[in-house]
Amino acid sequence: MTDVDVTEFEHEAGFGDYFALLKPRVMSLVIFTALVGLLVAPVSLHPVVILSSILFIAVGAGASGALNMWWDADIDAVMRRTAKRPVPSGRVAPEEALAIGVGLSGIAVVMLALAANLFAAALLAFTIFFYAVIYTMWLKRWTPQNIVIGGAAGAFPPMIGWAVATGGVSVESVLMFALIFMWTPPHFWALALFMRADYDTAGVPMLTVTHGRRVTRNHVLVYTALLLPVALGLAFTSIGGPIYLAVAFVMNALFLKGACDIWRRDETVAEADNYRVEKRVFRFSLYYLFLHFGALLADATLRSLGLGVW
């Protein structure tokens, strides 16, 4: 009689591992920003069309996450933050991640074309291509500006949401794109400042590794200053309003102050308090984006109740 060795199944993946392959935390941000982009647009859709479209945008984002995990398994394995991901930990085979990524990309794009329109589907296809090929395969390991250009991939969802409703592009959707695009560099560089060892070990050319931490601090300040006119400018478009203007005013003042605090510090001070300010600014940047898009939604609600100011 042959013995059955169950140890070979020890690392078999559960459903949660495949779900983790889709980067659910990134997906939640995509769902939120795409939903806001869709709901603030001046065209109303049936709730089932909204639900389907958001779901397929989320599936597309998840698919690009799976492709990213397939390609980056080697560097994920050496970084503490990412070593437990399904592929580097051996629970999901790289080929499985690739197959899931390609399969779900196709399903998401075709289904979005059927649920919404061809333009939104083309934009989703381009976003997946941009994140998986332009960012993951090309820019990430090649240039310290990887975060800046790669941030575009994360900035497309509200534009796709807007395209689902209107079938096109407008100044409002471009500004929503620009808001996330300009927000990404200070957000990630604040993280890179206190996750230094990880990127060093992996050999990813983060600005902190290639140009040093002084230059990174300067960049955080400059990009936060450049973000300000974009964030405030959105307030004066058709989707802006008093709530958004108030939120943008307060949050940008606080973000700029945080960036100044990062800029004023040097490594000795930062190491002494274990990167307290950098960690605070990184956490704040998450609220920054959430509140800006939340405020757009609040103003849209006011308008729908006939209480819009402009």
Next chain:
Amino acid sequence: MAIKTEHDMHKRRFSRNLGVGLVLAGFVALMFGLSVVKINAVGPIQGFDHVVRPELTEREQ
């Protein structure tokens, strides 16, 4: 020694099967709902279904 039927492997496989099953069921339900919405959006549709429809033939004539 008693044979232990419930190994951790079985739990993981069950979670996978259940997960895939629920995702597929959800997809079918969503497609059904989407089809209903899209078809209703076109407006009232009436065609021949092997029964004489005087109101259609009269309009064509």
